[in-house]
Amino acid sequence: MSELYQTVRDIGEQGLLKKLQSFCPRDIIGDDGAILSVDPAQKLVVTTDVLVDGVHFSDRTTPPATVGWRAAAANLSDLAAMGANPIGITVGLALPGEVPVNWVETLYQGLNDCLQCYDTPIVGGDICRSPTITVSITAFGTVLPHRIIRRSSAQPGHAIVVTGTHGGSRGGLELLLNPQLGDHLTITEQQALIETHQRPQPRLDVLPHLWEIVGTTEVAGMDSSDGLGDAVVQICRMSGVGAKIERSQISLPPSLLALVSPEQALQWGLYGGEDFELVLCLPFDLAKTLVERLGNGANIIGEITTEPRVILIDSNGKYSQQELSLTQGFQHFTSVSDISHDLD
């Protein structure tokens, strides 16, 4: 049989493991677990994510290399969200025997392409049979104890910084699902949106700038993987505070504004999810320095308040004041097709 058409069942678990070992450092293969060193001064941070075929990805919008890249990016983003630098990931893979071996290799290639940008090895995993392709990633990182970024420590009067634009991932998804929507866009604009969806960048690059600017000041925050609105609400809920967000300060990618109306773009910016930016709360003076340093759409979008409500304001008076609630964020047990219609 041609190697091109081999399925996982054709080569079996051992055959597949052998092929995937080329993606892992040699010295850690072959035992029941991986062995990692943790810098004695640092805390270990662990985060885990499960991605399911037909729920988090589909053949229509997500080739296997993209599934891999996004899975790696989502987990590295969770580490960045806590201020941690990655030291390794494990991959648990459940899949039907009829999946082509090439699909699995391309998935691993996608994982590795993303991980290599951040010097992070795949340190182990598990492969098993399942009717549904499921990719479970657990990522490990380390952080100095005083640098841990928590959701629960946001303080009234602090600025809310976002590290980049929002809504692009949701726009890219829409374009993949309905390519004709992009007929009036340039190829560059189309590619920019699709790239934002398929190859998101975990914002580990923000951390060295952040530490340099804030010194020993504690920073609160999380990532915006479930939506910018959701992140602000979660931070406020965990910190027992509220927030005032200025609509016009939310950076939206130009390519998204070329695709849809400003109002639709803002909705996707707030609730689209999977932009993998950081949402950080820190004193205004430090926030301003950080935003200038980062550029590329980084901005102060509002302020933490004492009153425990999250309010979307419009300083131009064009829109009425609006209150955000958690139910507008992404909920895994609702249908994916419902998500964008919550606030239409």
Add this chain to the structure above:
Amino acid sequence: MSELYQTVRDIGEQGLLKKLQSFCPRDIIGDDGAILSVDPAQKLVVTTDVLVDGVHFSDRTTPPATVGWRAAAANLSDLAAMGANPIGITVGLALPGEVPVNWVETLYQGLNDCLQCYDTPIVGGDICRSPTITVSITAFGTVLPHRIIRRSSAQPGHAIVVTGTHGGSRGGLELLLNPQLGDHLTITEQQALIETHQRPQPRLDVLPHLWEIVGTTEVAGMDSSDGLGDAVVQICRMSGVGAKIERSQISLPPSLLALVSPEQALQWGLYGGEDFELVLCLPFDLAKTLVERLGNGANIIGEITTEPRVILIDSNGKYSQQELSLTQGFQHFTSVSDISHDLD
């Protein structure tokens, strides 16, 4: 609606997370990842396992508490196999919305029941929608560098120790699938086999005895989760050595010998899998002391040899010599129903 009949879809991701938080230590909930301390002198060991409905468990033989117990036990056994003590696990759960909330809570109860025996917390996880129930566990442990048990360091002349009986888990599974097979067994014998299948004990208890007995001598080994035969073959392959195993020295549980013929019991002992004992290679004098200390079926089953073949011998001359190959072990992409027939 009565709480008894609530499904996961009824209460949503946030509702389910809230219920499951009672199983996790309070101080680590609510962030993108868990924060753990690693003793500076120790190495971090990470292991991961994916369990799939219909492949690793089924409603017929595995109530949710058992799925949870076995998932925790399998991962703690992987840590024990490397000489590591557990410090925490993460749980990635993918499941259909129609699964009863009670099923998920009972799964977590089963996980926790096993974990509590070893002071190990659930430190985080992920929940998402999927057509197939999938439980992905990643476990973390620590080990002093000189105590790491590897598959690749077995030495010719060393004894092969198993820490307990084999075949009981396979016998228990058979009894659950075909209860009438046990009609001639006492209730105690039936319960013993089913308990062996449903609530296996990871052999973390072996480690303190092992360290006391071996001092600084390196120990090779792994666990027998994929079968005792498979473990010996894997160790030999990774170490570039062979082994001679004496059939009569493989301890089989009395309840299994009451259920099936001695020959069938031995086949299940060698290839049944999921007994979660340790298979350790160490000098004969230390091996004898360890076996005496452990009791309960622990035994020296053979010797590591220079010639790279694994041979099953019979010192009574009753059976002809037999060579083991890896293909007789558990392969996830073959049908489960085929497994026990490989050598029938």
